[in-house]
Amino acid sequence: MSAQGPETPHDRVKIKQxxxxxxxxxxxxxxxxxxxxxxxxxxxxxxxxxxxAHQIMFTNATPERPALYFTVLGEPAIKxxxxxxxxxxxxxxxxDGAIRFINLSQLVLDQDLGAVLDAxxxxxxxxxxxxxxxxxxxxxxxxxxxxxxxxxxxxxxxxLALNLTSWQATTFLxxxxxxxxxxxxxxxxxxxxxxxxxxxxxxxxxxxxxQVMKLxxxxxxxxxHTFRITAGGLQAFPRTFGLTDNKSVHVKGLRRIxxxxxxxxxxxxxxxxxxxxxLVAGPxxxxxxxxxxxxxxxxxxxxxxxxxxxxxxxxxxxMQRAASFGFDLDKNLKDGSLKLIYLRPLDLSxxxxxxxxxxxxxxxxxxxxxxDSLVGFEMALAPDFRTDFRESLYRMIGALTxxxxxxxxxVEVEENxxxxxxxxxxxxxxxxxxxxxxxxxxxxxxxxxMMVVKMRRSQHSIDMYSYAVTAKGLAxxxxxxxxxxxxxxxxxxxxxxxxxxxxxxxxxxxxx
Amino acid sequence: xxxxLRISLAKxxxxxxxxxxxxxxxxxxxxxxxxxxxVKIGExxxxxxxxxxxxxxGDEAAVAITAHLLALLVVFVGEPLTxxxxxxxxxxxxxxxxxxxxxx
Numbered sequence: 100m101s102a103q104g105p106e107t108p109h110d111r112v113k114i115k116q117x118x119x120x121x122x123x124x125x126x127x128x129x130x131x132x133x134x135x136x137x138x139x140x141x142x143x144x145x146x147x148x149x150x151x152a153h154q155i156m157f158t159n160a161t162p163e164r165p166a167l168y169f170t171v172l173g174e175p176a177i178k179x180x181x182x183x184x185x186x187x188x189x190x191x192x193x194x195d196g197a198i199r200f201i202n203l204s205q206l207v208l209d210q211d212l213g214a215v216l217d218a219x220x221x222x223x224x225x226x227x228x229x230x231x232x233x234x235x236x237x238x239x240x241x242x243x244x245x246x247x248x249x250x251x252x253x254x255x256x257x258x259l260a261l262n263l264t265s266w267q268a269t270t271f272l273x274x275x276x277x278x279x280x281x282x283x284x285x286x287x288x289x290x291x292x293x294x295x296x297x298x299x300x301x302x303x304x305x306x307x308x309x310q311v312m313k314l315x316x317x318x319x320x321x322x323x324h325t326f327r328i329t330a331g332g333l334q335a336f337p338r339t340f341g342l343t344d345n346k347s348v349h350v351k352g353l354r355r356i357x358x359x360x361x362x363x364x365x366x367x368x369x370x371x372x373x374x375x376x377x378l379v380a381g382p383x384x385x386x387x388x389x390x391x392x393x394x395x396x397x398x399x400x401x402x403x404x405x406x407x408x409x410x411x412x413x414x415x416x417x418m419q420r421a422a423s424f425g426f427d428l429d430k431n432l433k434d435g436s437l438k439l440i441y442l443r444p445l446d447l448s449x450x451x452x453x454x455x456x457x458x459x460x461x462x463x464x465x466x467x468x469x470x471d472s473l474v475g476f477e478m479a480l481a482p483d484f485r486t487d488f489r490e491s492l493y494r495m496i497g498a499l500t501x502x503x504x505x506x507x508x509x510v511e512v513e514e515n516x517x518x519x520x521x522x523x524x525x526x527x528x529x530x531x532x533x534x535x536x537x538x539x540x541x542x543x544x545x546x547x548x549m550m551v552v553k554m555r556r557s558q559h560s561i562d563m564y565s566y567a568v569t570a571k572g573l574a575x576x577x578x579x580x581x582x583x584x585x586x587x588x589x590x591x592x593x594x595x596x597x598x599x600x601x602x603x604x605x606x607x608x609x610x611x
Numbered sequence: 612x613x614x615x616l617r618i619s620l621a622k623x624x625x626x627x628x629x630x631x632x633x634x635x636x637x638x639x640x641x642x643x644x645x646x647x648x649x650v651k652i653g654e655x656x657x658x659x660x661x662x663x664x665x666x667x668x669g670d671e672a673a674v675a676i677t678a679h680l681l682a683l684l685v686v687f688v689g690e691p692l693t694x695x696x697x698x699x700x701x702x703x704x705x706x707x708x709x710x711x712x713x714x715x
Contacts, residue, residue: 112689224638258627265631267686
């Protein structure tokens with residue numbers, strides 16, 4: 100190849116990406132860590148910086164290109180090894196040559212930045228290190244501030260980056276920084292990657308999040324991503340839920356699928372458009388879960404795998420309830436075409452929960468998903484995560500429906516007898532279609548009425564229907580003619596003086 | 612060749628940038644030619660002690676160091692940009708990379 104000629108994308112240097120060993124993090128980074136990059140892992144004490152660096156080391160270190168872990172007045176190396184070996188990724192055989200720990204504390208205390216730089220470079224050159232960690236680099240910087248000017252510090256960081264990168268090492272400087280230090284900090288200016296870890300503690304829950312604030316040369320996923328520290332180390336939950344590829348974007352509504360209640364299908368104009376998100380709103384006892392059971396059972400009957408994500412009932416209670424309506428779903432549970440996801444309440448992050456659902460969707464090729472209920476889902480989250488609830492739910496529903504999964508979400512509405520809200524949450528924007536159930540006091544009876552409030556892109560009935568929850572599921576009755584004020588729950592007779600109600604055949608504007 | 616590269620690379624990467632690359636290149640070449648392990652690199656990028664090593668090894672040492680230096684440049688900035696840099700340093704020479712796999 101000559102220097103002349105037009106440039107093509109193939110002519111550009113290909114930057115190899117290293118795996119982090121942290122589930123979900125490579126996706127957040129846009130594929131992995133850029134090889135030979137100079138990075139900073141920042142955050143408050145206890146948020147997982149050292150553990151993250153160890154996971155990266157154990158994933159990439161080899162005897163030929165070992166990892167060097169320089170400790171500087173931070174966590175003593177012996178304590179660090181004592182605790183880090185508790186993680187499942189810690190493999191003691193790596194300490195025979197692939198990973199080496201070097202203590203620079205005395206050097207930092209006794210000498211200047213030049214000596215520190217020389218010591219690091221000497222060790223890297225002697226060992227042919229491919230990965231370098233300095234923990235805590237903040238200590239080095241503090242020392243610098245005590246005895247050196249900012250220009251000297253910048254020079255030190257620049258020379259360190261230059262030497263380690265030229266030596267083909269991927270570098271991580273670990274530091275206890277707060278966000279206010281981000282501005283005009285020479286360390287952050289030189290860095291190719293800046294990974295910030297956060298944690299907040301609220302009552303009985305710890306909320307951990309990470310953000311890629313800077314990453315040169317590749318497109319990372321912006322925003323805060325939840326992560327957890329488990330026995331296996333860090334586990335990240337990207338906001339993209341592992342659904343970043345556009346391989347199979349589903350066009351919504353190419354076919355209608357049955358709810359499992361034929362009469363309701365008719366009211367909806369032929370069933371739910373495949374790939375839609377249907378919100379079923381109604382008070383306690385209205386039959387929302389029953390509709391969910393029928394929807395799932397109908398799909399299983401047609402060979403469409405289904406998932407029920409439940410936050411209020413236990414799985415065995417759900418199965419008993421399904422059986423009581425005549426649906427024997429045991430065989431589907433056994434053959435894997437039905438999955439019940441029960442998530443333990445009170446300490447969940449919304450992204451973690453959504454990941455569980457999305458992974459199960461991918462695992463079984465799910466076509467029908469029931470979330471029962473959104474209220475229970477929100478209540479199951481750690482308090483600090485509730486602010487993210489709607490946004491994460493919106494992203495999940497969007498990502499799944501684009502893949503052709505049809506979703507029914509139930510939401511409990513606190514009933515009153517003066518008005519008819521869709522839900523106590525501002526969540527109707529999540530739904531392509533909405534079915535509202537409610538009670539109405541008629542002639543001394545508490546009757547159940549149902550209406551299709553919204554069908555995006557299609558026509559639907561505008562009638563309100565009575566219905567009942569029978570031993571076989573929902574049974575739709577007659578249209579509620581001759582009443583006024585049905586939406587208030589306390590209807591009265593349609594008087595002779597009033598204009599006639601619209602004919603049953605009338606249909607509303609599909610986009611109305 | 613190394614001196615030509617030094618002048619050209621130091622222009623945009625600085626003396627320190629060139630020296631850091633050269634140190635790596637010499638270390639990689641030293642794995643193939645152990646005599647080069649004694650070579651020290653001055654702050655300006657000149658090879659101290661290279662004279663004896665290079666004279667002992669002939670052109671082999673210079674070729675090995677240059678090859679690793681160019682390979683490093685390709686790793687970091689890619690082949691087209693490396694060629695551009697080389698062309699700037701040797702404007703009168705047509706420079707191309709020969710890929711071993713292309714001969715097979």
